[in-house]
Amino acid sequence: MRAYKGGVPLSEADRGERDLDAGAGPRRFTLYFVPPKGKTRDYPPMKPLLCVGSPSEHRGATCPPVAGGRVHYFGADQPRIVADALIPWSALGVSGPPKSRRIKLEISAHSWFRARWMSLSGETPETASADPKLWETATLN
Secondary structure (H helix, E strand, C coil), rough: CCCCCCCCCCCCEEEEEEEEEEECEEEEEEEEECCCCCCCCCCCEEEEEECCCCHHCCCCCCECCCCEEEEEEEEEEHHHEEEEECHHHHHCHHHHHHHCCEEEEEECCEEEEEEEEEEECCCCCHHHHHHHHHHHEEEHH
């Protein structure tokens, strides 16, 4: 691990990326978990950030927040981080669930310092995010 001036940069934080299309075109969101500076204990409290856009668009330690979005952070017991996030329909460019009750999505995650990644499609997060044809279709209940 290398030393940083200031906090851990977003590019090195644990993150989950969500690519969603509810019928108004693809939208991307990133949920970061930023640890505090210095070691406070084995399972330090993280600062969750729900941001519009991709990690390549976020610089330093700031990113545009999702209007009306919320994150509930429940804690970290390594290697797990437990949280949920609310992304409002308006952030997807629609007023509510699509009539078809279907949305297209790709979900991916990067661990600290980009050491590991995983994705729903099995493709690299960058490849899958760039190609909505690879995204899964989810049926809403």
